[in-house]
Amino acid sequence: MSTVKRVTIRDVAGRAGVSVATVSRVLAGDYPVLAATRNRVMRAVRELDYVPNAHARALSAARPGAIAIVVNTVSVPYYAYIAQGVEEQAAREGRLSLICTTGGDPGRELSIVQLLREQRAEAVILVGSVVVDEEYRKRMTEYARSLAAAGSRLVLCGRPPLEEGGPALVVGFDNAGGARAVTAHLLSAGHRRILYLGLRPGHSTSDSRVAGYRDALAAHRVPADPALEVEGEFSREAGYAALTARLSLGPPDFTAIFACNDLVAAGAIQALREHGLRVPDDMSIVGYDDVPPAVDLGLTTVHLPHDELGRTAVRLALGRDVTGPTILGTHIVVRDSVRPLVVR
16 A cells, blocks of 8 residues: 655755755744745645644744743643743743643653754753752753753753753752751641651652751651651652551551642542541641642642742843852741640
8 A cells, every 4th residue: 555755844945946944934934035935935835735744843933032941741730830930931031932841751851952952942941850860960961061052051940950060050949948847847836756748769859858857857856767758759649549558557656747749738638538537636737839729728838939930940041140059948838737736
């Protein structure tokens, strides 16, 4: 069975007697081209019935002036709010913004960064947690240098710096400090057995929050108990599953829970309810991020400046003479999910 050969942009260029770049400029309509040349190209397009690749044309929008933000997903509020901040600031700066998602695949992230470099994005902003290892640092440092050589900039938003001398800008928040403060809030309320829910060894965000949790315990002279650190992903489903499994072992040996983010906290609260435990009467709980559904649940949590993170990332990308990481502050939002223990 014969197959119909797809007409390519090279076919159009050959028919019109021009370069592929000229065809691209004519189709984009944003570059001055002689009328006679434009007519030849459009005649070739009609004769060959050429249909431009929509994906390629979308990527070609990443010309100088475009700000690209690369996130795990846009279905999680943490990423969506930062992306909104990027979009708002990019619009103020007269730039187009592009959003790319990786699905949490490091290989896809690297491929996207390389493609954006080829498409001449003015800046690439990488958001969120990452597995910290030497291979990642090495490859991303190479990409940062490649972007810089092409006149672009790489901004790490909520991520650790690259190798020493790597040409990447950093904007983040006091991740460990927020975790330390919210753990201290539970300790000040009399809780000594605090379950940390959502441990992800090797992930930068998780490692910082666990470090803050442990620091607060040490400051209050409460021994850290590895049995109170439960592994799990940063999702509602993971929070529900992890706490359900823990509660199935018997009565809880803890009086409070520090959920690694608000979505995990929401899943944990569902598990508590299904086991007949009330918040905060029977169990206190705190979260992190201050995104929906924290308000609806009355959840005490750590507020992150999501919008400002996005806006600052764009300002850094377009600025000059920027040195050192930019770290934004966090603060606790106290609601109704923590009950002080009665000290006897």
